[in-house]
Amino acid sequence: MNIQEKKIFISQLTAGQQLQDVFLVAKKSLADTRAGKPYLAMTLMDRTGEIEVRVWENAQQYDALIEEGDYALVQAVVKPFRDQLQMTVTSLRKVDETAVDLASFLRTSTRPAAEMHAALDAVIGSITDPALQQLLQTIFQGEVLQKFQRAPAAKKLHHAYIGGLMEHTLSIVGMADKVADHYPLIDRDMLIAGxxxxxxxxxxxxxxxxxxxxxxxxxxxxxxxxxxxxxxRRAAGQVPAITDDQLDRLLHMILSHHGQYGFGSPVLPMTPEAILLHYLDDMDAKMQYMESLCVKMDGNSWQWTDYQRHLERYLYLRACGAAQEEGAEQAEDIPDPAASSPAEPVRQPREKSSLAHRQQSLF
Incomplete structure (x- = not known):
């Protein structure tokens, strides 16, 4: 089967552009306009980002034709909407996944994998406690290491690309190493291990x-x-030298690193290393998230973002080069469909409850 070569990426789209190309259907939902006419709301993606899409004609037919996770050959027109771009689709058809180049749709860390692997080895080698070092060497090998090198750190919000987990982890380790020198009460080996x-x-x-x-x-x-x-815990079973106290403190850091019950931690951070890890983790996630927003901005000026629901605020950021093709995942924002099609105003999505809203985090 011939590979359907991708010719244009989302980061390259401009207002008024007409196109026909392959995209991945990341999200899809069928809804009704206020006049009762069905329309299809979709999010399409490639390795450079996402774009909101509306299908106003033959919505039910296309809804039955395509599913989330499918690849679609899309014919559309790009239109501006509230300082963002949307696509109005005129036709689409499903494309077999064997006919696409997966590299066009999987974002990858810009930090070379070999460089990160060497950094991981160096960090583990810097652990002075023999039992903790042996535990980490036991963990980071074989299939676990292979998966660790490829996994994303999140589904969408931060470091959400191949190699993102390793990049995020090493970023936290770098900060932890510096902060451990600043506070004498910190057990550096335990903080790095956590x-x-x-x-x-x-x-x-x-x-x-x-x-x-x-x-x-x-x-x-x-x-x-x-x-x-x-x-x-399974790895610790192979390391007799690890003490119960060391293992409990390390497991506590895993269980508490989200920092709050509402964010999923069953316990609150209760050691200096656990408290510090929580703040470093939170800091790195937020900084990378904001960097991903800067990349998508035009020009080189300070600008206001759309309202960021996960952070419950607008952000004032300086653009850092929207032309970078490997821009990070686009932050979610609920568009006003009525503004995108004045002739057919549609129902606004339902607001989440305040409890559900506040329980969102970047973790």
């Missing part, structure tokens, strides 16, 4: 074999905090 394993179970929480990333059944039912404890 930073290395805090998100490790995301290798099993997500299915990242193809875009768009999804949760595995076990990942959704159990979650990476509990799954991470399982991975570390």
């Amino acid at each position: 930073a290395l394993v805090h998100d490790l179970a995301k290798i099993e929480e997500f299915d990242y074999s193809k875009p768009a990333f999804q949760y595995t059944d076990r990942g959704r039912l159990v979650g990476h905090l509990v799954m991470g404890v399982d991975i570390v």
Whole structure:
């Protein structure tokens, strides 16, 4: 079967552009306008980002034709909408996944994998406690290491690309190493070990074999905090030198690193290393998220973003080069469909409850 070569990426789209190209259907929902006419709301993606799409004609037919996770050959017109671009689709058809180049749709860390692997080895080699070093060497090998090198750190919001988990982890380790020197009460080896394993179970929480990333059944039912404890505890069974106290303190860092009950931690951080890890993790996630917003801005000036629901605020950021093709995942924002089609005003999406809203995080 011939590979359907992708000619244009989302980061290259401009207002008024007419196109026909292949995109991945990341989201899809059928809704009705106020006049009762069905329309199809979709999110399309490639390796450079996402774009909102509306299908006003033959919506039910296309809804039955295409599913989330499918590839589609899309004919559309790009239109501006509230300082963002949307596509109005005139036709689409399903494309077999064997006919697309997966590299066009899977974003990858810009940091070379070999460089990160060498950095990981160096960090583990810097651990002075023999038992903790042996535990980390036992964990980061074989299949676990292979998955760790490929896994994303999140489904969508931060480091959501192949190699993102390793990049995020090493970023936290770098900060942890500096901060440990600043505070004498910190056990540097324990902090570094906790930073290395805090998100490790995301290798099993997500299915990242193809875009768009999804949760595995076990990942959704159990979650990476509990799954991470399982991975570390199994490895600890092969390291007789590790003490119960060391293991408990390390597992506590995994279970508490989200920092709040409302964000999924079953316990609050209660050691200096656990408290510090929580703040470093939160900081790195937010900084990378904001960097991804800067990349998509035009020009080189300070600008206001759309309202960021996960952070409950607008952000004032300086653009850092929207022309970069490998821009990060686009932050979610609810568009006003009525403005995109004045002749056919549509129902606004329902607001989430305040409790659900406040329980969102970047983790």
